[in-house]
Amino acid sequence: MSATKTSAAPRDPGIDKIPLALIPLVALVALPLIPSLPTWVTLTVAGLAMGMMIFIMASGLTLVFGLMDVMNFAHGAFITIGAFVATSVLIPLARWSDADSLWMNLAAMLPAILAAMAVAGALGWFFERVIIKPVYGQHLKQILITMGGLIVAEQLIHVIWGPDIIALPKPMTLRGSFILGDIAIGKYRIAAVVVGLAVFAAMFLVLNRTRVGLLIRAGVEDGEMVEALGYRIRRVFIGVFIAGSALAGLGGVMWALYQETVSSAMGMQVMILIFIVIIIGGLGSVGGCFIGALLVGLVANYVGFLAPKVALGSNILLMVLILLWRPQGLYPVAKR
């Protein structure tokens, strides 16, 4: 109909705000259910912190899927490797990490994080070249071979770091809580929220303000057309894969410090949440991934407090409800 009139004026919908409103909505729904306000505040901050960490780990995976339709079940390996590499750096630097000085703590944390991201990124590059490149466009083989890669990576971790769970204490500055009246807010959680927001802001800027970002967004929609315009989408994809793996490594460090333990199974455990998040968000959508992660974090904390036995089930229920409402996820990516 509208095609008959060139003057038919399309309107700018702006950003779809309904998914954004879900976060305060979930928080408000939980408010009357939770017996005290200080507990609600603590749980909300914990939920947001958990969400931010999941977002950091999941953001790369959603772009990898969006760009090349690659299902990478081995993404969890990058998370685990990141955590172990950071542990190897932090243990010899334990005196700095345990010192009651922000600068000493930073001097220990920064090299640990950089090493984790570098090794995870390099592993991502290796994975893309050796394991994923031969199976482009073949989903079943991707699932099988990346699952296999995950198992190999886990066993290699056993070889290098041993099978035992390793304790990884938080740096001194981030232990304990800020106390505001009756409200206790974990310092580490605040730090996680700050880092998560910084990563989201950086990704947002790269995606929306740079040419590479433009290529990534276009490639997620229609990679073939991007190639027809003269760009090598594979090169973009490798870059995204490496960056996504490095972010998984960063997320792994943060998650390990949050749990204060490192184990070879941690990546696998958190992958369930990550898959829920990228499905909720809409495969390929960074914004959707961000909101999905925060929702999952909040719901996990509220339900974990109110009915611990159904905590994991609650996230699957959340996914089911969102998919009933929006089958393509919160922010569906327009595909060819």
Added chain:
Amino acid sequence: MRHAHSGPLKQAGEGALLALTGVNTHIGHYHILQGVDFAVAQGGFTMLLGRNGAGKTTCLRTIMGMWRASAGRIIFDGADIAGEETPAVARRGIGYVPEAMGIFAGLSVAENLTLAARDGPIDTSRLEWIFGFFPALKKFWNLPAGNLSGGQKQMLAVARAIIEPRKLLLIDEPTKGLAPAIIGHMIEAFRELKRTDTTILLVEQNFNFARALGDTVAVMDSGRIIHTGAMADLAGDPGLQQQLLGLSLDAHQ
């Protein structure tokens, strides 16, 4: 092959901008292009006509490297591009407008064009020239392209292919699904484009559109070229139209 018309083909093949020789393309188990021979001369519009399923879209996609030719040569601008990857083909100076338009719906009109201008910032005088025949693009410059109407999307798809000068444009059914008024608008826009020395190979089902713009014509059937010649000759010969396309212009109107 109508031998009476094979003369012009041979001439065009020498010094042509694009020449296909014995091009075969298989898609899965299907043998779609079964030895395509034709040439596109420098300058002017060549219309690639034929019934549904004749292989026209596959022909364009094979030139672009989106399907790999299993045999044959594709000479563009003096080089054999059969076997080259799509980005390399595009960078030789071929613009492509696919049948489904290939608009990036989540990107704004501005972003779609910025991406297409791969050699740097958009040339503003060229952009103003495009706005001259596609004013809707100026009006909806910052709007997500997914919100445009079908005709406006097609305008954006064509604008994207010409935002920088290209040696050859491959355009697949630009009138598909468009209302007659907009098709008229498209004809005007392409006439404007014709004043530049752009060479265009255009796949079309709409014979009136093809007749309005085409200089030469190639007709496909069952994966082969069955006729080449001047557009005017085909347009003036209802019997030939009936024979090649299964339609006569009068019946089509």
